[in-house]
Amino acid sequence: MQDSRRLSRPIRSYRPFATGLCTVTALLLTLSAQAWDGLVEKQEFLMEEYTTRGGDTIAPVRVGWEAYGTLNEEKDNAILITHFFSGTSQAAGRYDEDGARGYWDSIIGPGKPLDTDKYYIIASDTLVNLNAHAPNVTTTGPASIRPETGEPWGLDFPVVTIGDFVDVQKALLESQGIERLHAVMGASMGALQAYEWASRYPEQVERLIPVIGSGMTDPWLLATLSAWAAPIRLDANWNDGAYYSDTPPLDGLRESLKLVTLNANHWQWANETFDRSWAEENADPSRSLEARYAIEQTLDDIATARAQVADANHLLYLVRANQTFMAGHGESLEAGLAAIEAPTLMLYSEDDLVFAPQSVKRTAELIAADGTPVKLLPLEGTRGHLDGVLAIDQAGNELSDFLAR
Amino acid sequence: MQDSRRLSRPIRSYRPFATGLCTVTALLLTLSAQAWDGLVEKQEFLMEEYTTRGGDTIAPVRVGWEAYGTLNEEKDNAILITHFFSGTSQAAGRYDEDGARGYWDSIIGPGKPLDTDKYYIIASDTLVNLNAHAPNVTTTGPASIRPETGEPWGLDFPVVTIGDFVDVQKALLESQGIERLHAVMGASMGALQAYEWASRYPEQVERLIPVIGSGMTDPWLLATLSAWAAPIRLDANWNDGAYYSDTPPLDGLRESLKLVTLNANHWQWANETFDRSWAEENADPSRSLEARYAIEQTLDDIATARAQVADANHLLYLVRANQTFMAGHGESLEAGLAAIEAPTLMLYSEDDLVFAPQSVKRTAELIAADGTPVKLLPLEGTRGHLDGVLAIDQAGNELSDFLAR
Numbered sequence: 001m002q003d004s005r006r007l008s009r010p011i012r013s014y015r016p017f018a019t020g021l022c023t024v025t026a027l028l029l030t031l032s033a034q035a036w037d038g039l040v041e042k043q044e045f046l047m048e049e050y051t052t053r054g055g056d057t058i059a060p061v062r063v064g065w066e067a068y069g070t071l072n073e074e075k076d077n078a079i080l081i082t083h084f085f086s087g088t089s090q091a092a093g094r095y096d097e098d099g100a101r102g103y104w105d106s107i108i109g110p111g112k113p114l115d116t117d118k119y120y121i122i123a124s125d126t127l128v129n130l131n132a133h134a135p136n137v138t139t140t141g142p143a144s145i146r147p148e149t150g151e152p153w154g155l156d157f158p159v160v161t162i163g164d165f166v167d168v169q170k171a172l173l174e175s176q177g178i179e180r181l182h183a184v185m186g187a188s189m190g191a192l193q194a195y196e197w198a199s200r201y202p203e204q205v206e207r208l209i210p211v212i213g214s215g216m217t218d219p220w221l222l223a224t225l226s227a228w229a230a231p232i233r234l235d236a237n238w239n240d241g242a243y244y245s246d247t248p249p250l251d252g253l254r255e256s257l258k259l260v261t262l263n264a265n266h267w268q269w270a271n272e273t274f275d276r277s278w279a280e281e282n283a284d285p286s287r288s289l290e291a292r293y294a295i296e297q298t299l300d301d302i303a304t305a306r307a308q309v310a311d312a313n314h315l316l317y318l319v320r321a322n323q324t325f326m327a328g329h330g331e332s333l334e335a336g337l338a339a340i341e342a343p344t345l346m347l348y349s350e351d352d353l354v355f356a357p358q359s360v361k362r363t364a365e366l367i368a369a370d371g372t373p374v375k376l377l378p379l380e381g382t383r384g385h386l387d388g389v390l391a392i393d394q395a396g397n398e399l400s401d402f403l404a405r
Numbered sequence: 406m407q408d409s410r411r412l413s414r415p416i417r418s419y420r421p422f423a424t425g426l427c428t429v430t431a432l433l434l435t436l437s438a439q440a441w442d443g444l445v446e447k448q449e450f451l452m453e454e455y456t457t458r459g460g461d462t463i464a465p466v467r468v469g470w471e472a473y474g475t476l477n478e479e480k481d482n483a484i485l486i487t488h489f490f491s492g493t494s495q496a497a498g499r500y501d502e503d504g505a506r507g508y509w510d511s512i513i514g515p516g517k518p519l520d521t522d523k524y525y526i527i528a529s530d531t532l533v534n535l536n537a538h539a540p541n542v543t544t545t546g547p548a549s550i551r552p553e554t555g556e557p558w559g560l561d562f563p564v565v566t567i568g569d570f571v572d573v574q575k576a577l578l579e580s581q582g583i584e585r586l587h588a589v590m591g592a593s594m595g596a597l598q599a600y601e602w603a604s605r606y607p608e609q610v611e612r613l614i615p616v617i618g619s620g621m622t623d624p625w626l627l628a629t630l631s632a633w634a635a636p637i638r639l640d641a642n643w644n645d646g647a648y649y650s651d652t653p654p655l656d657g658l659r660e661s662l663k664l665v666t667l668n669a670n671h672w673q674w675a676n677e678t679f680d681r682s683w684a685e686e687n688a689d690p691s692r693s694l695e696a697r698y699a700i701e702q703t704l705d706d707i708a709t710a711r712a713q714v715a716d717a718n719h720l721l722y723l724v725r726a727n728q729t730f731m732a733g734h735g736e737s738l739e740a741g742l743a744a745i746e747a748p749t750l751m752l753y754s755e756d757d758l759v760f761a762p763q764s765v766k767r768t769a770e771l772i773a774a775d776g777t778p779v780k781l782l783p784l785e786g787t788r789g790h791l792d793g794v795l796a797i798d799q800a801g802n803e804l805s806d807f808l809a810r
Contacts, residue, residue: 054692161691219679219700220672226701227667230660234639255635262632267625267761274624276731286566286729287459289721293728295624296631316694323698324691326681353758356672 038101038109040066040093044138045124045172053167053329056158058127059147063168064138065124068092068108069116071176078178079114079403080169081123082186082193084389085318086130086260086306088137089123095136104187106393113399119182124172126165126193128157128318132311142241142313155241160317162189162325166196170204183403185209187388188264188354189318192217192325195363198340199328207402208342212379212388214355215337215363216326221354224263225319231255232312241313250304253312257303266351266384270295337366343373345402347388347395350378354385375402443506443514445471445498449543450529450577458572458734461563463532464552469543470529470577473497473513474521483583484519484808485574486528487591487598489794490723491535491665491711493542494528500541509592511798518804524587529577531570531598533562533722539714547646547718560646565722567594567730571601575609588808590614592793593669593759594723597622597730600768603745604733612807613747617784617793619760620742620768621731626759629668630724636660637717646718655709658717662708671756671789675700742771748778750807752793752800755783759790780807 042064049059066089071078081091081104092108094101108114114121129139142157173181184205186194191213198208217225232238235252243249278285279297292300328336344367348360361376368374377398381387447469454464471494476483486496486509497513499506513519519526534544547562578586589610591599596618603613622630637643640657648654683690684702697705733741749772753765766781773779782803786792 155694159691159694216681218672218676219681219698220675222679222681222698223667223675223700223704226697226704227660227664230663231636231639234636234657234660236641252639255632255639258635259632262628267623267758267763270625270628271623271761271763274627276621276624276627285725286564289560289564289725292631293624293627295628299628299631320690320694353672356676358672358676 038093038105039097040068040090040095040102042066042089042095042136042138045175047168047171050164050168050171052158052160053163054158054161058140058158061127061140061168062138062144063125063127063129063140063172064089064136065122065172066090066093067120067122069118069120071120071178075176075178076180077118077182078120078122078173078180079182080173080184080197081108081121082165082169082184082190082197083123083126084186084188084190085322086257086310087187087190088129088131088134089125090136091123092121103389104392107396107399113396114185114403115400119403122173122176124169126189127160127168128314128321130311130314130318131309132314134309137309139314141311141317143244143311152244154244154313157313157317159320159324161321161329162192162196163200163329165193165321166200169193169197170201179204181205183207183209185211186213187211187392188213188385189322191355192322192327195327195337195340196325196329198342198344199336200339202339202341205342208340208344209347209399209402210344210363211347211392212349212352212355212360212385214359215366216333216359217323218356218359220356222323224354225323228256228259228263229316229319231259232316235312238312241316243312249312250307253307253310253315254300254303256312256315257306257310258299261299261302263354264385266353266382268351268382269384269386272382274298334366334369337363338370340367340372343402343405344375345398346374346376347379347392348376349381349384349387351381351384351387443498443510444502445473445495445500445507447471447494447500447541447543450580452573452576455569455573455576457563457565458568459563459566463545463563466532466545466573467543467549468530468532468534468545468573468577469494469541470527471495471498472525472527474523474525476525476581476583480582481585482523482587483525483527483578483585484587485578485589485602486513486526487570487574487589487595487602488528488531489591489593489595490727491662491715492595493534493536493539494530495541496528497526508794509797512801512804518801519590519808520805524808527578527581529574531594532565532573533719533726535716535719535723536714537716537719542714544719546716546722548649548716557649559649559718562718562722564725564729566726566734567597567601568605568734570598570726571605574598574602575606584609586610588612588614590616591618592616592797593618593790594727596760597727597732600732600742600745601730601734603747603749604741605744607744607746610747613745613749614752614804614807615749615768616752616797617754617757617760617765617790619764620771621738621764622728623761623764625761627728629759630728633661633664633668634721634724636664637721640717643717646721648717654717655712658712658715658720659705659708661717661720662711662715663704666704666707668759669790671758671787673756673787674789674791677787679703739771739774742768743775745772745777748807748810749780750803751779751781752784752797753781754786754789754792756786756789756792
């Protein structure tokens with residue numbers, strides 16, 4: 001158990017082998033990797049200084065990362081997984097025996113579509129990660145201490161974009177000697193990062209797998225994201241972002257997270273999971289304005305728990321990073337998507353209430369316009385947008401084939 | 406002009422004729438009604454005391470009402486129009502030459518599907534109407550002065566239900582001698598009132614036309630409504646509903662109304678109406694957390710204007726009235742819908758994000774289960790839920806035929 005746990009530390013441990021080694025060692029590593037039982041060590045990547053695409057300096061930048069599988073000698077078997085709005089680097093595996101598994105554990109592992117026996121799968125926490133106060137998350141954002149002041153950045157933290165998320169990931173990969181990605185794959189906000197990778201650095205991305213996301217944030221999503229930000233701004237404890245030495249705006253954060261949960265789902269899920277039960281047997285909602293229904297209580301409980309490890313300012317910065325997104329950040333969406341050369345497998349949901357299917361289809365058309373191969377596949381399910389996270393296993397065969405091609 | 410305006414006051418003016426009159430006078434009235442140019446007078450209905458279905462007393466109750474067309478001698482040509490969440494009694498016509506027209510003006514009028522030459526079409530403001538501070542709205546709710554105290558009711562106002570809305574309408578109709586409705590028709594929350602009428606008082610409803618609504622509020626809508634309430638509760642000025650002598654929670658109310666607008670629409674509308682323009686030419690959202698996109702600014706402007714005449718507590722009471730809805734309020738949805746005997750024409754949108762199409766279809770099945778004739782027709786458009794209000798004219802022929810049958 002300890003051994004396999006150590007084997008899941010791919011880079012720092014393996015660098016000696018990876019830079020000059022015999023075939024036997026490589027073979028042994030491969031065999032050992034097959035025994036991976038999913039225990040993962042979260043690590044930290046440090047940049048002394050990072051200059052944003054907007055020209056602002058953030059020093060230092062720290063982000064968490066983790067990997068599954070082994071980087072080969074040629075360093076050409078890396079697959080980057082980019083996470084969604086409320087996600088972390090934990091795409092697969094677990095941090096300890098009792099821990100929860102990563103969100104795409106069903107497709108990442110030995111013999112799985114993203115086969116850790118073949119690929120070195122790496123994922124990192126983004127800048128301004130939502131779960132800034134979670135024990136296994138390392139991120140840099142408004143909640144981070146600014147060395148010059150010894151205080152959290154707060155709203156002095158510069159606005160960052162999906163492009164900045166990508167450029168920090170690029171530095172992480174370069175620190176491991178990775179110059180080309182076998183593939184980049186991400187869901188939702190992770191899809192945005194994947195598009196950005198393939199558009200901005202087309203020579204470094206061999207395959208693109210955007211899941212439940214489009215090549216730009218469309219007006220519907222601009223407004224939806226704006227709605228997610230609103231409850232935080234309404235909470236008096238938000239205090240224009242200066243709450244770190246005081247009470248954080250947990251009520252506003254909770255309501256924001258409830259909206260995120262609701263929008264990322266679909267009425268099919270709500271109506272098959274819940275009924276009209278009251279939250280408390282003796283509190284009839286038709287007799288009291290304070291009484292609630294069970295579904296309200298459940299959404300409240302989930303959001304309250306998530307708010308404990310989340311940061312309200314980080315949510316606002318994430319909203320903004322998502323809003324500003326257009327692949328390649330160039331003159332036009334057409335130009336940004338034309339820059340993509342990697343064969344592309346797109347997965348989406350017809351019932352997505354966050355990323356409109358219309359915008360996803362338009363993205364596929366624009367990538368394909370200059371002859372880039374694009375396959376667009378619908379996911380089935382009752383969770384709407386979230387089917388891209390929770391029901392990804394149905395695309396297993398397609399993913400295996402696409403990665404092997 | 407003055408004449409036709411006077412003719413649009415259907416009851417108080419006509420009662421002398423309607424209780425004992427010669428055929429010639431009735432004919433003249435009919436001919437005059439044909440000349441109706443859409444000017445409407447808003448009137449007030451007073452109940453000295455009303456006991457809610459929950460057993461609470463509200464004294465007095467005042468609601469606004471208006472009518473188009475003429476009540477015939479037999480008093481059997483009345484069609485009741487019940488309004489949606491943010492609506493008022495103004496279904497058609499205008500209050501003055503320069504005023505805006507009612508939301509269903511395209512189908513109500515001389516020669517239109519709801520033909521004012523044939524029918525007496527009446528509509529009233531509900532209890533706890535959202536637009537409590539609008540000049541043409543009369544309603545009773547938390548913002549109303551309670552005679553015992555001389556102060557607004559605030560949260561001492563009892564929780565009211567869709568059933569209470571219906572029972573106040575019933576009293577209004579009875580005050581005009583109307584015992585049977587040729588039809589009841591309403592959109593969204595108006596559909597809930599229509600179902601309730603037909604389920605609770607089946608012998609008084611000859612035709613039922615529910616638009617974009619289902620026979621009960623499903624769990625998805627319970628949660629959606631809950632999200633609409635949240636911003637108000639987050640606004641410190643809400644002060645547990647006691648804001649009438651102080652600053653009202655306009656920020657929270659504005660954010661609530663933005664959510665209502667967004668949810669009642671659809672991504673097709675947002676993406677065909679807006680682009681990624683910034684709200685201000687020199688305020689780049691990628692450089693400032695405060696800068697905004699045009700769609701955000703537009704939704705904000707609309708909601709800010711609407712908040713000026715709306716009342717935050719009324720919104721909370723409306724949320725609750727909608728949440729508690731199940732047709733007939735009996736043992737089960739099946740029983741509530743089985744009680745409906747009126748032939749039913751249901752209009753809905755497949756892209757409705759408020760009332761799930763699945764729930765609408767289930768409602769149609771349950772009404773039809775005991776042989777009640779039901780026709781279910783989809784509306785086309787890009788506005789989602791709102792197509793039931795904005796694109797109703799496409800159902801004109803169906804409505805004409807259904808009302809004439």
